[in-house]
Amino acid sequence: MNTAPDAAQLERWNRFRSNRNKALASEHGWLTLTSFQWLESQPSAVDLVPGLWSTDGTTAFLTAVAADGLTLVDTGEPVDGTISAALRDEESLMWVQFGGDDGRQVVVELAMRADKYAIRTRDSRSPVFTEFDGVPTFDYRPDLVIEASFRPYPEPVDVPISTANPLVDGVHRSVGELVFRLPGKDHEFHLLAEEEKLGALTVTFHDETNGSGPAEDATAEWRKVSTARPRIDSSGNQTVVLDFNRAINYPSAFTPYGTCPMPVKNNSLDYRIEAGEKQPALAE
Numbered sequence: 001m002n003t004a005p006d007a008a009q010l011e012r013w014n015r016f017r018s019n020r021n022k023a024l025a026s027e028h029g030w031l032t033l034t035s036f037q038w039l040e041s042q043p044s045a046v047d048l049v050p051g052l053w054s055t056d057g058t059t060a061f062l063t064a065v066a067a068d069g070l071t072l073v074d075t076g077e078p079v080d081g082t083i084s085a086a087l088r089d090e091e092s093l094m095w096v097q098f099g100g101d102d103g104r105q106v107v108v109e110l111a112m113r114a115d116k117y118a119i120r121t122r123d124s125r126s127p128v129f130t131e132f133d134g135v136p137t138f139d140y141r142p143d144l145v146i147e148a149s150f151r152p153y154p155e156p157v158d159v160p161i162s163t164a165n166p167l168v169d170g171v172h173r174s175v176g177e178l179v180f181r182l183p184g185k186d187h188e189f190h191l192l193a194e195e196e197k198l199g200a201l202t203v204t205f206h207d208e209t210n211g212s213g214p215a216e217d218a219t220a221e222w223r224k225v226s227t228a229r230p231r232i233d234s235s236g237n238q239t240v241v242l243d244f245n246r247a248i249n250y251p252s253a254f255t256p257y258g259t260c261p262m263p264v265k266n267n268s269l270d271y272r273i274e275a276g277e278k279q280p281a282l283a284e
Helices: 007-024
Strands: 033-038 044-046 049-055 060-064 081-085 092-098 106-113 116-123 145-162 169-180 189-195 201-205 223-227 238-243
Touching: 049 116, 145 189, 169 201, 169 238, 223 238
Parallel strands: none
Antiparallel strands: 033 116, 044 049, 049 060, 060 081, 092 106, 106 116, 145 169, 145 238, 169 189, 189 201, 201 223
C-alpha cells in the first residue's frame, strides 16, 4: 500500500521536476531536433540546411557562400568557402547556424555516430519545443524510493547494445549490479549500472508500464534513473538510494532523431514502475 509523501519529500521532488523541465526547454536543446542525416562522400545538398555537405570518413566538410546566411556558432563568423571539422566517435559539435531575425533560429549539430558523420538540425521554432509544457509524471511514490545494494565488478564490462537509431550500435559499460526488492514482490531485482561523474550510477531499464496500459499511464519504451555515489554501510556493503520518482526519459522519447542507448538485455523489470516520467504527449 502506498504511503503519503511528507512535505520535505514533495518539495525536493517538485524542485527536481522544475529543474528538469527547464533543462529540457533550453535553447536549441533536445526538443528542437528536426532532422538526422548522414553525410555522403560527395558534396551534396541536405534537407533543411543551405550549403553542400560531405565527409571523407575522417573529416566533415561544408561549402557555402555568404548569401546562404550560415555563420559559425562559436564566433559568429560567416561561412564563405569550405570549412572542415573532425570528431571522434560519439562526439558532437554545434557547428553552424542560420535563419530567423537573429540568424540563430537553426543550429546545425555535427555528430560522429557509429564512426560515421551525421548532422542534426535544431530549430527553435519546432512545435515540440514551442508547445512544450512540461513532461507528464506519475504522482510521487514514497514506496518507490528504494535502498539498493551495489555489487561492483572487479573491472567494467562492455556489453553491446542497440540504440534508438537502428543504424547505430552502442556499448553499455557495466560497472556492477544494483540489487533490491520492490513492494509486493518477493524476489530480488538486479540492474546493471553505468558509472557517471564523481562515481554516481545510472541504470537504463524497461518495465511493464512501457507503452502499455491506459494512455495516461504509459511510459516511453525505456527510461533511466541515476543515484548518488555508493556509500559504505555499517556492514561494509556499498548501498545507494534508487529513487524511481526520478526516472526520466531519454531524448529519443521526445524526438525520432535521437541515438539514445537502449537497456542491456537483463535490465527489464517484471513490475509496473508507476513513478517518474510518462510518455511525452508531443512524442506521438
